[in-house]
Amino acid sequence: MKLKKIVTGIVTLGAVITLAACGGENKKAAQKSSDSATKEVVVGVAPGPYGDMVTDVISPLVEKDGFKLTTKLFNDYVQPNKALDAKQIDANLFQHTAYLEKFSADNNLDLTAIGTVPTLGMxxxxxxxxxxxxxxxxxxxxxxxxxxxxxxxxxxxxxxxxxxxxxxxxxxxxxxxxxxxxxxxxxxxxxxxxxxxxxxxxxxxxxxxxxxxxxxxxxxxxxxxxxxLKEEYKNVFVVRTADKDTKLAKAIQAALVSQDFKDAIAKSDFKDFDKPADWQ
Structure with missing residues (x-):
């Protein structure tokens, strides 16, 4: 009887140790999964081609940096900047530099362009x-x-x-x-x-x-x-100025000047858009 109790105790202790080890491994796996999870980034756009440019061309280029770009559609030129300033979205792509500068000044917004994209003119x-x-x-x-x-x-x-x-x-x-x-x-x-x-x-x-x-x-x-198009009328990718040096901003900046981006544009519906000056 005494021997049986000892054996039962050893089995129980082994089970506890095993469960603890599994729990530790699961915790580590969950932490690793969380660390490697792709962060969803919401980019404000207006009606037009730039929503597709964000999801089809730019997003795949920043996935290696841990970001997936999705879009939120606004039906005017006013709300995307106000939503960005209010932190309702993470970035926007719908406007040219001239509009960004005037709208920001008129509405006391602190926003910054971090890159230029091919743009369809008026x-x-x-x-x-x-x-x-x-x-x-x-x-x-x-x-x-x-x-x-x-x-x-x-x-x-x-x-x-x-x-x-x-x-x-x-x-x-x-x-x-x-x-x-x-x-x-x-x-x-x-x-x-x-x-x-x-x-x-x-x-x-x-x-x-x-x-x-x-x-x-x-x-x-x-x-x-x-x-x-003059350069100030080519569309720009915009973030809050406070975020211009974040990992996200740097990843997008790098993507927009990469050869991969140029090659992807050349194979897309945007191939005939006016290109940024630094592409020449």
Missing amino acids: GIYSKKLKNLAAIKEGVTVAIASDASNLARTLQLLSANNLVTIKGDVDETKATVDDIDKNPKNLKFKTLDAAQLARSIDTVDLALVPGNFAWAAKLDPADALALEK
């Missing part, structure tokens, strides 16, 4: 006219209401000899009031940039930023004219 689109030569006097032209896109609009019209801008005006800040000559007597209808693609059915011409043109499935080949 186009002049029409369902009524086949080319710019067909523009008659007094046609209605839909243009963006926000300052930076309005300035781009006027530059595109000027580049195609439809208006001229007063010589003493900074063309990057030009408004309709800064038009010097309007030989076709164009009638301007200002709209939120997100509404411009839809306006094509009701106006003669619409100047549509690239991301909204893409979202509306407008073919750039059908545009009566496309802008040649």
Whole structure:
């Protein structure tokens, strides 16, 4: 009887030791799994191609650094920056540098661009006219209401000899009031940039930023004219300034200047977009 108790005790002690060892191993395995887990990063985007660029092209390049990029869609140009500032998202990709700088200054936001991506430029689109030569006097032209896109609009019209801008005006800040000559007597209808693609059915011409043109499935080949983007009008990946030196920011920065990114873009639907200057 005594021997039986001793044997039972030894078996019980062995079981406890085994369970403790298993528990320790499981804890280590769980910790290792947690350490190697991919962190999900939410990137704010507007309608257009950049959501797909984030998930299909950029995200695979930063997976080795432990990040998976997902997107949150906003239907205007206002909320993605405010959501980023409020820490509701981790980054955004929808805007160019000129807009970022003005919006941040106007709204007292501390945001920083960490890299530039290939960008689809603004186009002049029409369902009524086949080319710019067909523009008659007094046609209605839909243009963006926000300052930076309005300035781009006027530059595109000027580049195609439809208006001229007063010589003493900074063309990057030009408004309709800064038009010097309007030989076709164009009638301007200002709209939120997100509404411009839809306006094509009701106006003669619409100047549509690239991301909204893409979202509306407008073919750039059908545009009566496309802008040649200046560097400040190419889209940038943005984070809070306080986060610009984080592991995430550094991983994205490295990805955006990598040959792998260039090669992936060359094989994607974004291959014809204007490239960042440092790609030359």
